[in-house]
Amino acid sequence: MQPDRHAPPSSLSRARTRAFRLNGRAHAALVADHVLLLDYLREGLGLTGTKRGCDGGECGACTVLIDGRPRLACLTRAGECAGHQVETIEGLADGGRMSPLQRAFHERLGTQCGYCTPGMIMAAEGLLRRNPDPDEAAIRAALAGNICRCTGYVKIIEAVQSAAGSAR
Amino acid sequence: MSVLPEFRVLAPRSVAAAIAAGRQRATRFVAGGTDLMANLRHGIGAPATLIDLRGIRALRGIVVGPRGLSLGAAVTLAELAGHARVAKDYPALAQAAAAVGGPAHREAGTVGGNLCLDTRCVFYNRGDWWREANGHCLKYQGDTCHVAPTGRRCHAAFSGDLAPALLVHGAEVEIAGPDGQRRMPLGELYAEDGAAHLRLATGEFLVRVLLPPAPWPAAYAKARARGAIDFPLAGVAVALRVGAHGVAGLRVALTGTNARPFLLAGTEALLGARVDAGWCAELGKLVQKQVSPMRTTLLAAQYRRRAASALVERLAVTLADATAASARDGHEMVRQAK
Numbered sequence: 001m002q003p004d005r006h007a008p009p010s011s012l013s014r015a016r017t018r019a020f021r022l023n024g025r026a027h028a029a030l031v032a033d034h035v036l037l038l039d040y041l042r043e044g045l046g047l048t049g050t051k052r053g054c055d056g057g058e059c060g061a062c063t064v065l066i067d068g069r070p071r072l073a074c075l076t077r078a079g080e081c082a083g084h085q086v087e088t089i090e091g092l093a094d095g096g097r098m099s100p101l102q103r104a105f106h107e108r109l110g111t112q113c114g115y116c117t118p119g120m121i122m123a124a125e126g127l128l129r130r131n132p133d134p135d136e137a138a139i140r141a142a143l144a145g146n147i148c149r150c151t152g153y154v155k156i157i158e159a160v161q162s163a164a165g166s167a168r
Numbered sequence: 169m170s171v172l173p174e175f176r177v178l179a180p181r182s183v184a185a186a187i188a189a190g191r192q193r194a195t196r197f198v199a200g201g202t203d204l205m206a207n208l209r210h211g212i213g214a215p216a217t218l219i220d221l222r223g224i225r226a227l228r229g230i231v232v233g234p235r236g237l238s239l240g241a242a243v244t245l246a247e248l249a250g251h252a253r254v255a256k257d258y259p260a261l262a263q264a265a266a267a268v269g270g271p272a273h274r275e276a277g278t279v280g281g282n283l284c285l286d287t288r289c290v291f292y293n294r295g296d297w298w299r300e301a302n303g304h305c306l307k308y309q310g311d312t313c314h315v316a317p318t319g320r321r322c323h324a325a326f327s328g329d330l331a332p333a334l335l336v337h338g339a340e341v342e343i344a345g346p347d348g349q350r351r352m353p354l355g356e357l358y359a360e361d362g363a364a365h366l367r368l369a370t371g372e373f374l375v376r377v378l379l380p381p382a383p384w385p386a387a388y389a390k391a392r393a394r395g396a397i398d399f400p401l402a403g404v405a406v407a408l409r410v411g412a413h414g415v416a417g418l419r420v421a422l423t424g425t426n427a428r429p430f431l432l433a434g435t436e437a438l439l440g441a442r443v444d445a446g447w448c449a450e451l452g453k454l455v456q457k458q459v460s461p462m463r464t465t466l467l468a469a470q471y472r473r474r475a476a477s478a479l480v481e482r483l484a485v486t487l488a489d490a491t492a493a494s495a496r497d498g499h500e501m502v503r504q505a506k
Contacts, residue, residue, distance in 0.1 A: 032170065032174075033175060033176045033177040033218075034170050034172045034173065034174050034175045034176075034177075035170045035172070036170065036171065036172060036205070039170055039171060055171070055209060056206045056209060056210075057202055057205070057206050057269070057273065058397075060270065060272065063272055066275075069246070069275045070271050070272040070275060071272050071275055071276055072202075072272045072273070072276070074205075074209075075200075075201055075202050075205040075206060075273075075276065076201070076205075076276065077177065077201070077205075079177060080220075123271065123272070126271075141271070142271055144270045144271060144396035144397050145269065145270020145271055145272050145273065145396070145397050146270075
């Protein structure tokens with residue numbers, strides 16, 4: 001955990017309770033205004049599936065869904081989520097079974113080192129909910145903000161196409 | 169737990185409440201925060217209070233009607249890019265909105281935020297240790313511009329995509345603040361100074377953007393280092409009206425090359441002529457004379473200068489061709505109707 005550079009806490013940093021839904025369950029977050037969603041998820045809740053990549057909105061590794069739409073947890077304050085639905089990679093598997101996208105990334109070798117994978121899958125998940133049958137251009141557009149340094153993106157796009165196909 | 173400096177957030181529900189909140193010391197207005205959070209993370213700025221404007225009804229909504237287009241400052245870029253009527257009547261605006269960042273930035277980022285984007289520079293958009301090691305810079309905490317050390321002003325470039333697409337349509341902005349509401353042409357919001365490019369008084373914020381009806385055909389294009397997601401090295405909007413006697417109207421606006429987005433001056437000299445190679449060369453020269461890219465990006469300034477003029481020429485030709493094609497289709501339909 002990174003030290004708080006601006007300790008000691010003052011009245012400004014007093015945490016407030018905010019209610020939102022996290023991966024389908026009601027959640028009450030006790031969190032200060034200046035805490036980012038990425039830090040809250042990883043360090044407050046231990047949900048480390050959401051990755052810290054560039055930490056500046058450039059790589060997409062921390063992509064989560066808020067109300068079903070892709071958002072970058074490194075640029076979003078945790079407090080902004082009050083009253084909304086937040087979904088992370090941890091929420092996709094159901095009772096020990098991988099979601100269709102997770103299975104497709106596994107079977108189609110869409111994952112190499114795996115660091116970008118949670119962000120890729122969440123961005124793709126947001127796309128498939130809006131558009132269950134996307135063409136390649138739509139997949140590329142939806143994943144435009146997600147960087148992968150291992151693959152050439154080919155297997156990633158095939159994995160999304162495969163998940164969309166298996167849902168048909 | 170936070171990597172950000174400490175601040176608290178207020179979320180006013182009305183323009184009046186936001187103005188009142190803005191009277192406190194060390195406040196910053198925020199909407200999507202895609203620009204501000206990254207800067208705060210880099211130790212740029214230390215506001216005590218952020219005022220989140222997205223809960224204010226007057227800042228929401230897209231209205232297209234006989235009086236033109238009214239765009240709330242808190243409308244997200246994804247909303248704007250995906251709005252069918254905007255895409256049909258003001259395609260340059262939809263193209264510019266769709267060209268901002270990646271999909272997740274557009275879900276969070278807003279019209280007002282993109283218009284009030286901070287200026288950018290390779291010596292500024294860095295971590296605090298990096299900037300401190302370099303003696304800071306004229307824009308923040310230092311006294312030398314590393315881009316032009318002998319000069320006395322900051323050359324950081326404005327990099328919002330929406331502004332040029334709005335400028336070519338003659339946009340006005342509605343601003344609220346402690347002295348009431350005012351309305352002015354969008355171009356007057358900006359000054360050619362990278363360290364103070366917004367002409368907003370303390371406590372003032374954007375409420376709406378207004379565009380007149382009957383827009384000319386227009387388009388937006390940008391050059392960027394990462395094709396999938398990046399700020400413009402040069403971004404251009406062109407609005408072109410072609411009549412029976414050649415070019416009847418031409419407006420060109422640019423972003424990414426100067427400390428402010430601006431409308432190209434002197435385009436009236438190009439009216440009344442056909443869009444051909446000679447005309448394009450003249451237009452390109454006009455662009456190259458007025459843009460002033462400096463070494464604020466990793467790519468050479470001269471590349472940005474050329475990219476700006478090439479994009480303007482290309483868009484002008486595309487728009488002229490589209491007008492000619494729709495005129496032919498129109499004649500064809502009239503003939504068939506007879």
